[in-house]
Amino acid sequence: xxxxxxxxxxxxxxxxxxxxxxxxxxxxxxxxxxxxxxxxxxxxxxxxxxxxxxxxxxxxxxxxxxxxxxxxxxxxxxxxxxxxxxxxxxxxxxxxxxxxxxxxxxxxxxxxxxxxxxxxxxxxxxxxxxxxxxxxxxxxxxxxxxxxxxxxxxxxxxxxxxxxxxxxxxxxxxxxxxxxxxxxxxxxxxxxxxxxxxxxxxxxxxxxxxxxxxxxxxxxxxxxxxxxxxxxxxxxxxxxxxxxxxxxxxxxxxxxxxxxxxxxxxxxxxxxxxxxxxxxxxxxxxxxxxxxxxxxxxxxxxxxxxxxxxxxxxxxxxxxxxxxxxxxxxxxxxxxxxxxxxxxxxxxxxxxxxxxxxxxxxxxxxxxxxxxxxxxxxxxxxxxxxxxxxxxxxxxxxxxxx
Numbered sequence: 001x002x003x004x005x006x007x008x009x010x011x012x013x014x015x016x017x018x019x020x021x022x023x024x025x026x027x028x029x030x031x032x033x034x035x036x037x038x039x040x041x042x043x044x045x046x047x048x049x050x051x052x053x054x055x056x057x058x059x060x061x062x063x064x065x066x067x068x069x070x071x072x073x074x075x076x077x078x079x080x081x082x083x084x085x086x087x088x089x090x091x092x093x094x095x096x097x098x099x100x101x102x103x104x105x106x107x108x109x110x111x112x113x114x115x116x117x118x119x120x121x122x123x124x125x126x127x128x129x130x131x132x133x134x135x136x137x138x139x140x141x142x143x144x145x146x147x148x149x150x151x152x153x154x155x156x157x158x159x160x161x162x163x164x165x166x167x168x169x170x171x172x173x174x175x176x177x178x179x180x181x182x183x184x185x186x187x188x189x190x191x192x193x194x195x196x197x198x199x200x201x202x203x204x205x206x207x208x209x210x211x212x213x214x215x216x217x218x219x220x221x222x223x224x225x226x227x228x229x230x231x232x233x234x235x236x237x238x239x240x241x242x243x244x245x246x247x248x249x250x251x252x253x254x255x256x257x258x259x260x261x262x263x264x265x266x267x268x269x270x271x272x273x274x275x276x277x278x279x280x281x282x283x284x285x286x287x288x289x290x291x292x293x294x295x296x297x298x299x300x301x302x303x304x305x306x307x308x309x310x311x312x313x314x315x316x317x318x319x320x321x322x323x324x325x326x327x328x329x330x331x332x333x334x335x336x337x338x339x340x341x342x343x344x345x346x347x348x349x350x351x352x353x354x355x356x357x358x359x360x361x362x363x364x365x366x367x368x369x370x371x372x373x374x375x376x377x378x379x380x381x382x383x384x385x386x387x388x389x390x391x392x393x394x395x396x397x398x399x400x401x402x
Contacts (some may be wrong), residue, residue, distance in 0.1 A: 004030045005037065015063050020024065024064075032065040045069070050342045060339060070094040070296055073101035078108040078378060079116030085354075085361050088112070091308045091350035091375045093293035093396070100289055100379075105384070107378030110255045114245050117377050120369040123240035124362075125168050125184040126192035126332065128200035131220025132179045132213035143179045143211045144172035145327040150210070154183075157206045158199040164188050164361065165195045170203075171223055171235075180211060180222040182231075188362040191238070191334030192299065193225070212214035215299040227302045228281045233310055243377040244325035252321065256385030260322045267315040267324075285387070287311040290379040291331075294372050298343030298352075304332040308372075313380045324384075326377045334371065335364040338375030 004022070007013035008030075019028035029047075036043050046066035052157055056066050076090035091103050091108070095353070111301065134140035147170055158167040166186040173180040185196050185204060200218055208215040219225060224232055231237075250346050256263065267285075275283040282288070288309030295302050297376050307330035316323045339345050349355035352371055358364030385391075 001030050001033060001357040002105045005034050008034045019057060027059070028053055028064045028066065031063065035065055042284075043231060046059045058341060061064055067274075071096060072297055072344075075101055075105040075375070076108045076113060076376065077176055078371075078374055079112040080119060080368040080374045082119035082367065082374070083121065084367035085119065085352075085370040085374075087353075089352055089371055089374075090377075092297040092351055093290070093292065093369070093375075094297040095289070096291040097289065100293065103382040104290060104379045106255065107380070107382035108375075109330050110247065110251060110376070110381055111245050111378055113255070114247055116320065117243045117244040117245045117374040119373050120316040121239050121241050121366055121369060123236045124165040124167060124186060124238070124366065125236065126187045126196050127182055127184050127223045128193075128196040128218070128239050129180050129182040129220050129222035129224075130200055130207075130218050131216050131222070132181070132204075132207060132211075133216050134177045134179055134213050136177060137174075139213065140179050141252065143207070143213045144174055146211050147172050147207065153206065153210075154203050157202045158183065158185070158337065161202050162195050164190065165199060167199070177259055178216075178220070180220045181207065182222050182235075186362070187334070189331050189335045189357045189365040190337045191365075193301070193332075195336065198272065220253075224307075226306050228306060228310065230281065231345055232307050232330035234329070237307055237330040238304075238365065239282075239328070241328045241369050242325060242330055242368070243373040244323060245377060246318065246321060246323045247381075248321040252385070256381070256389060257391065258385055258388040260317060262388045263320055263384055264315045266384055267313060269327060270384075270387065271313045281310045284311040284376075285380050285383040286310070287313075287326065287328070287376045287380065290376045291328075291372065294375060295333075297345065297348045298368070299339030299342055299349065300333055301338060307332060311376060313384075315384070324381055326373060326380055328376065331369050331372060333369050335366055335368055336353045 024342050030049055032043050049067040072094045074090045077088040079088050123242045154170050155167040169184040170181045187195050204215040271283050288305055291308040312327045314325050336357050346355050354364040354368045
C-alpha cells in the first residue's frame with residue numbers, strides 16, 4: 001500500500017487510475033488511506049460497508065473511498081389499490097429527519113383504515129430535448145415543420161438504439177433561432193435517462209443532417225432534467241401519478257385529532273394559497289420528504305427529487321368527511337439500472353416486490369411509482385393533520401431532538 005500512496009503523493013499515479021493497477025477492493029482501500037493522510041481524518045465509518053465494490057465502481061461511482069450510511073426505517077403497512085401495485089406494503093424510508101417515519105406511519109395507518117389509497121398512472125414518458133441553432137426565424141420554423149412531418153423517421157432513428165425503449169412523441173419549441181425538440185420515450189422498467197440520451201443523440205444527428213440546423217447540445221433544458229420547471233408539471237416527465245383516499249369525520253377525529261373543515265382549510269391556506277403567493281411549483285406540504293427517503297432507500301437518482309416533489313395536494317369536502325388526493329406530475333423512477341442493483345437498495349425494492357424487470361416489461365416501475373405516490377399521500381395526510389391540530393412542534397420535540 002505504501003508504494004501506491006507515495007505515487008499518489010508525488011503525482012505519478014492519479015486517484016482515478018488505481019483500479020487500473022489494483023483489484024477494486026484494494027483500490028478503494030488505498031484511496032481511502034491516502035485521503036485519511038491528506039485530510040488528517042480517520043474514515044473508519046466510511047470504510048465499513050457490505051455492498052459489492054466490484055459492481056458499484058463499474059456502474060455507480062468514481063474515486064470510491066467507502067460509503068455514507070443513512071438510517072433506514074419502515075412505515076406501514078400501507079394499503080395500495082393501484083393498477084400495478086395492489087396490496088399492503090411496508091415503505092422503506094432512508095432519512096436523517098427525526099419524526100418523518102413516525103409521521104408517514106401515522107398516515108399509512110389512516111389510509112389503511114380507510115380501505116386503501118386508490119392510485120392511477122395518468123401518463124408515462126421520459127424526455128430528452130436537444131437544442132439546435134437555426135440561421136434565422138424562417139429556418140427555425142422550417143426545422144420545427146420538418147420534425148412534425150417526419151415523426152416516423154425520428155421514431156426509426158430513436159428505436160434503432162435500444163431493444164427496450166419505445167419512441168412516443170416529439171414536440172418542438174422555438175425561441176428566436178433556437179429550436180428545441182422535446183423527445184418522449186416509454187423506457188419500461190428503467191428510469192431511462194441513459195436510454196433517452198443515447199436515442200436523443202441519434203435523433204439529433206438526423207435532424208442536423210436533414211435540416212441544416214446545428215445541434216448545439218443534446219440537452220437544451222426543455223427536458224427538463226433535475227430542475228424546477230413548469231413544463232414538467234404540465235406535460236409530465238417520468239410517471240404522472242395520482243393517489244387519493246376518502247376519510248370519514250370519525251377517522252379524522254380519531255387519528256388526526258382535528259375535523260374535516262379545519263383540515264380542508266389548512267390545506268387551502270397553506271398548500272394552495274400559500275404556495276401560489278410564494279410562486280412555488282410545489283403545492284404540497286412536504287412531498288419531497290417521502291420522495292427523497294424512498295428514492296435513497298430504493299436506488300433512485302436523488303437529484304430527481306426536484307421534479308418528483310412538485311406535487312399538488314387537494315382536500316375536497318364531501319358528505320361525512322373529505323377526499324384527499326396528491327398529484328405527482330413528474331416522478332422519474334425505475335427498478336432496473338442505476339442504483340437499483342446496489343445490494344442494500346435492491347433489498348428495499350425486493351421488500352416492495354418490484355426489484356428488477358417486470359413481466360410484462362414496465363410493470364415493476366409503474367407499481368413502484370404507485371407505491372411512492374401512496375406514500376406521499378400518507379405523508380401529506382399526517383403533516384396536514386399535525387398542522388391543523390397544532391401538533392407539529394410537539395411532534396418534532398418528541399421525535400426530532402438534536
